[in-house]
Amino acid sequence: MADARKPAAPGFETLAVHAGASPDPATGARSTPIYQTTAYVFDDVDHAASLFNLQTYGYLYSRLTNPTVSVLEERVAALEGGRGAICVASGHAAQVLAFFTFMEPGDHFVAANKLYGGSITQFGRSFKKFGWEATLVDPDEPENFRRAITPRTKAIFVESLANPSGVVVDLERVARIAHDAGLLFIVDNTMASPYLCRPFEWGADLIVHSTTKFLSGHGNAMGGAVIDSGKVDWAKNPKFKSLTEPEPAYHGLRFYETFGDLAFTVHGHAVGLRDLGATMAPVNAFLTITGIETLALRMERHVANALAVARYLERHPAVAWVSHAGLASSPYHGLAKKYLPKGTGPVFTFGLKDGYDAGVKLVEGVNLFSHLANVGDTRSLILHPASTTHRQLTAEQQAAAGAGPEVVRLSIGIESVADLIADLDQALASAGH
């Protein structure tokens, strides 16, 4: 009899290069081909019926699935340790699709108030048009989440490492609060990446990503992903009907009964992408697959460079404070050691003593840092949130999100660190005048 023992799981770096990407079945091409096609022929009418009925696996129409995109989906799912993934057009689309799966008009979720500014706007404004209500609370006190739960609450949402303020959330405690109340715990792991933080190991049910950032890594491909842990018992909780009740558009098929722990992933394509249509382009999937192969190598350098720049800034006379959880001065240093043992992310903020005007002068005075609204690029990036990404928020919201007038955000790249420090040094010197 064959040995029935389970072999050791491959390491992170092996998964980053290989998961999902065996040689192309049709041609043997070793690099994943870009399947630039909208549709796929049926063998015959019965094959077409099987595909439309979800009775067999196969490609039908690229709004739902595409061979290049599915390689990336399996890669991302493997790196997070999940059961499956749905890749979509952007990180914002990932959030819409994740909530769309289980939210109904009138439903509610609780989210941390320390989030990417675009998420705060999306939750507070556009989600309202679907009838979805969000309450934002300070994640520094996990009990705040419990206090905000209502009878219509279905989920708790946090960023593992918040953008831009470098806040680390106590994932294990918030997961317990969510599960005590029968809610889903959703973690945006974009800023940390699966190399630095493992949300499923701390109790997350779903993970969302903007793959545009560190996963892609090169600032050249938009994308998002929703990863399912495969551990949610959808039948146990009557709140999550969409996966347990008959789906009329598939002739009364019940996703959870039919697909078991694959239900969320299948539903995300067969219903979510079918109706929301926020499909990832195959070429963006290809670029992200290529980028993700070097995730571990890049993150090591990003983290080392960022810590060196943070230490330099902490000693600089024009700098009021540095919010980087890798510094002993950070209130999040203890949580970072637990949840981000390989180092905190390359994205962090610092405050200038001379406030808003000094921030504007600094972003205009740097030469090597790119002044733009993105993070997670090989290139070092600089941003003054109050005048850009967070300008649509009120002063109170800006402060709550860690994006007050004096705040500057850096996303440290993988250049020579001495060059990064020299660039900041000259720009800070001129910003002081």
Add this chain to the structure above:
Amino acid sequence: MNHDAYSDDYLRGILRRVRTIAIVGASENWNRPSYFAMKYLQTKGYRVIPVNPGASVPEILREKVYKSLAEIPDAIDMVDIFRRSEEAAAIVDAAIAKGAKVVWMQIGVRDDAAARKAEAAGLEVVMNRCPKIEYSRLCGELGWSGVNTGIISAKRRRL
């Protein structure tokens, strides 16, 4: 035999060896999971024989429906159990009597005592798995739906 985790080689070996599968609990209703599994396994070249004493049709997917395993005139390599765990023991006894080489219990179906009995009689046993999902996982098709198959290989995929 550890029935909490099966190696890929163990499952692949079973799926490569068997040719004729009896599905106990096969449904005539096209949107039931057992119908999905039967149809998929047929497209992969298996002969699948439905067993369902309550069926109201003579055939499912062009195969005659039998009321019990004992009634099937042909030899059976594998019995796939689409019934509740409480019914598994009696079906395992019938599978042993029928001369099947493998007993496979679907997701959510598990009976460790029945499994030990089957193994003592020389049968291979898989519990709490779906042969459709495992076949598609091992040959790579499951990844087409964005599922993490757990297969890492620089060779072209086949079952």
